[in-house]
Structures are given as C-alpha cells and as structure tokens.
Amino acid sequence: MKDSFGRTIDYLRLSVTDRCNLRCRYCMPDEGVPSLQHGEVLSYEELLRVAAAAGRLGVRKIRVTGGEPLVRKGIVGFIRQLSELPSRPELTLTTNGLQLAELAGPLKEAGLDRVNVSLDTLREERFVAITRREGLQRVLAGLEAAEAAGLTPLKVNMVPIRGVNADEIVDFARLTLKRGWEVRFIEFMPVAGELDYTPENRFPAQAIMEELSRLGMLLPIHRQGPAGPAKLFRYPEGKGRLGVIPAVSNHFCGDCNRLRVTADGKIRPCLFCSDEIDLRQVLRGSGADAELEELLRFAAGVKPERHHMDDPGFKQEGRKMQGIGG
C-alpha cells in the first residue's frame, strides 16, 4: 500500500509485549512504567489477524519486537503461525539476546529468517550499569547460537552515548574484521528513559563515522533493492559490515516503509508521533477483516512526512521506547 506521500508501506513492526527482562537506561526507567494488563495485550490470534490483513495490503516484512519479544510465552509457536501466512512475509525479530542461546534453534526451525540483537557494551560491569541487570555472557552466547542456527545476516545494534559507551565504537567495529556480522551504530534518540537526551550525550552519525575511520578505511557498500535506514560500510579486510543509522540527524523518513502496531493493538503511523489508531476495538468487536484493512490503510494515509525530533525543544510524549518496539 502507498501512503499519502507516495511511499510504499511494506514493513510492519509488531510488538508482542511491553515487558522486558532488562531496563536499559536510554529506553525506559527502572520503575514506574506501568505494564499492560493481561487482557490489554493482543492475543497471538489477534496479532495474526493483523499480520494477515497487512499481508493482503502488501506488507512483505514483519519484525517482531517488544519490550523483549522472547519473554512472551509461546513466541516460537507464534513465529511458526506467521510463517504459515499466505503472504509468507520475511520474518525478523529484534531482541536483547538474553534468551537466544536456548531459542535460536527453535525459532529458526519455526520459520524465523533472521534476527537483530541489541548490545551496547562488551564490558561486563558496563552491561550492568546500562541495562541494570546481569547478562553479557548470555547475550554473547546468544549471538553465537543465532549464527550457528542460520539466523543470518546477523545484525548487532549498538546505541553509542557520549560518556557512557561511545568509547567502545572501535571495539564493536573490530568484530566485523573476523565475523560476518553487520554491526550497526544507531543515533541515540530523544525518548525519555532515565538517561536524558541532551546535546552533551548525543553522539551523532558524523562522530560515529570519525570513530569508525580510526580502525581503517571505510568502503561504502551500495546495496541492491530498498535502501533501509542504515548507511553501510566495510573495512577492506573485513568479513562483516558496518551500518550507521542516522535516526535523528539525517533522517531517512523520505524512504520510510513501515507501520508499527503496539502490544495493546494501536497502530502508530510513525515512531515519533503519539497519535495512534485503535485496532483492538475492531478486533474484539464485530470487526471484519475488511475493517482491519481499512484501519491499516487509514494509518498509512495519515503517516507524517517526517519526524521533528531534531527540532529544538522536541519532547516525546506518551510511550517509552519499550512500549513502542523501537
């Protein structure tokens, strides 16, 4: 389907839970964020109806996200059901990786195509400082398991923040010399976690590029097909790739191809606009599939042209990132 700016919408980010087993400081506060009640969260059956409706409207890629999607019971079975949709979308998942060591094999077997793993530090004590929980070794084991299971190309997402972990950019980049992973550096976005977004702790794409250049010459990779948000590079001897996602400074809204559905059944036309469209009422009322499709089309129709998070004084209202799914 097309939006009102002529962009093709063929990517759906489906959040299956707002709960998480980490508390990353840049994403959500440790306490005080009320969890959705059981009855508020869409059942797998409801989520599947949404995915099927999106498939009929031309959605070709579904990313399962959260909160932490792997904490929801029955996630492997849900992936299997998604893989059996007549539209058979590309199936991907974004995870903090804590449970990947156990679940990578079953997820692949159920039909998951690939996985993106969020990891912001390679240092034990920093992992605890950033996420407020233990678990670095489990995430590292999860990355190995995902690769072994064939959930590839495997992508690692790192959000560099000045004074927190930006000094590890080169360490992360070094991973691409020996591993065939795509390591992506994402600009810190102004969504209130506990770490306030200030000019002091921003680490813009330009600064990321300068750090990456310290390790070697950056060869741009020009990709075939839809551009996607990451600008890609590699080192001459590298096995893997580097991605820089300039989500704030050099936004990629002109190529935006996505809609989001939150765990409680609201369509978000844009990551940064708090207007939402309620699907749950239709799912739980007498709503026919045609009505679901109508709401998805409507959401595409009201999708804004771009975000305004680089405007002075911008403040994100409403949900934290874990409630949206990134």
Ligand SMILES: Nc1nc2c(ncn2[C@@H]2O[C@H](COP(=O)(O)OP(=O)(O)OP(=O)(O)O)[C@@H](O)[C@H]2O)c(=O)[nH]1
């Ligand atoms: N501003 C903005 N940021 C986004 C958007 N989609 C994803 N991101 C951010 O980019 C980072 C990586 O997102 P992922 O969940 O790995 O998804 P993706 O980049 O679409 O993944 P691929 O399909 O592998 O390219 C996260 O921090 C997201 O919050 C978007 O539409 N707008």
Ligand SMILES: C[S@@+](CC[C@H](N)C(=O)[O-])C[C@H]1O[C@@H](n2cnc3c(N)ncnc32)[C@H](O)[C@@H]1O
């Ligand atoms: C909200 S998480 C949900 C999925 C899963 N829990 C995970 O961490 O991968 C999705 C993505 O959003 C990113 N994210 C969260 N808060 C962010 C922020 N303030 N700026 C940039 N990215 C952020 C995370 O790093 C992660 O890659």
Ligand code: SF4
């Ligand atoms: S970034 Fe992901 S893992 Fe970290 S708190 Fe947010 S939802 Fe949880």
Ligand code: SF4
């Ligand atoms: S900020 Fe909104 S319009 Fe821009 S790429 Fe993200 S979802 Fe699309």
